[in-house]
Amino acid sequence: MKPGLKIGVVGKGGVGKTTISSLLARSFVGRGLRVVAVDTDSNPNLAMSLGLDLAATEAIPVLPRSLVVGRRGDCGVDELFDTYGVATPCGVTVLSALRVNEAGAGCTCGGHATVRSLLGEALEERADVTIVDMEAGIEHLSRSGGTLAHADILVIVMDPSRKSIVTAARTVALANELGIARCVAIGNKAQADDEQFFAVQCDELGVALVGVIPASAAVAEADRDGRQLAGDGPEIWGHIERLADLIVERVPA
Ligand SMILES: Nc1ncnc2c1ncn2[C@@H]1O[C@H](COP(=O)(O)OP(=O)(O)OP(=O)(O)O)[C@@H](O)[C@H]1O
Numbered sequence: 001m002k003p004g005l006k007i008g009v010v011g012k013g014g015v016g017k018t019t020i021s022s023l024l025a026r027s028f029v030g031r032g033l034r035v036v037a038v039d040t041d042s043n044p045n046l047a048m049s050l051g052l053d054l055a056a057t058e059a060i061p062v063l064p065r066s067l068v069v070g071r072r073g074d075c076g077v078d079e080l081f082d083t084y085g086v087a088t089p090c091g092v093t094v095l096s097a098l099r100v101n102e103a104g105a106g107c108t109c110g111g112h113a114t115v116r117s118l119l120g121e122a123l124e125e126r127a128d129v130t131i132v133d134m135e136a137g138i139e140h141l142s143r144s145g146g147t148l149a150h151a152d153i154l155v156i157v158m159d160p161s162r163k164s165i166v167t168a169a170r171t172v173a174l175a176n177e178l179g180i181a182r183c184v185a186i187g188n189k190a191q192a193d194d195e196q197f198f199a200v201q202c203d204e205l206g207v208a209l210v211g212v213i214p215a216s217a218a219v220a221e222a223d224r225d226g227r228q229l230a231g232d233g234p235e236i237w238g239h240i241e242r243l244a245d246l247i248v249e250r251v252p253a
């Protein structure tokens with residue numbers, strides 16, 4: 001496996017980016033790896049999917065905007081992890097990058113610059129795998145330099161809607177322009193004949209579909225209660241393990 005593997009999880013709003021980010025992160029922890037999950041949502045809730053309660057989620061310190069990470073920057077990798085990294089009950093360390101704390105506080109460009117700088121650094125001293133749960137849409141790929149320009153691979157999540165697959169197609173085009181070499185597109189929340197739907201739509205729109213994750217009552221229930229998914233039992237874990245294997249295979253060591 002590539003040391004310091006960096007994964008960006010992207011897609012249209014509500015398709016399941018946070019769910020899949022948290023489950024992938026837990027899957028890599030289950031393999032004995034040190035995993036960092038970066039929440040780049042201005043309304044962050046990844047930490048709740050990793051087992052923190054609301055109070056602990058609200059207390060996560062937010063990375064300063066426009067921070068240049070690295071030996072010659074404002075803050076070294078160790079200082080960054082020690083100051084802003086928060087351990088979660090499932091063993092993943094979470095960083096919160098873009099939380100909006102104050103109305104009218106201005107744009108989040110500086111937060112995106114921080115994430116870009118973080119991913120540009122050699123993180124492998126502290127993290128075997130870094131997973132960035134991205135805010136919805138594709139704007140992060142258009143910002144100067146691209147927030148995820150240093151990611152090794154993008155996981156593009158889609159739900160059974162044509163719009164989410166159109167978003168995936170646009171994402172692949174922008175990722176190619178940015179020089180992000182690898183994208184994998186995964187269908188989520190599939191019911192009945194949705195596997196066929198994903199196959200047909202992705203084929204038409206030129207999106208390379210690598211797998212389909214079913215709609216899971218256990219995922220919906222965990223989210224309804226604001227807690228993490230149980231570690232064993234739900235059949236969705238098999239799909240997540242296969243996705244994790246595929247990511248490791250696709251990124252050369
Ligand atoms: N495989 C699944 N089965 C059932 N429900 C799911 C599945 N994946 C995600 N969901 C549900 O879909 C909703 C949106 O999921 P999630 O928050 O992960 O999406 P998101 O893409 O991160 O959203 P946002 O764009 O707001 O960040 C949640 O209620 C979640 O429980």
Ligand SMILES: [Mg+2]
Nearest residue numbers: 017018019041
């Ligand atoms: Mg989300």
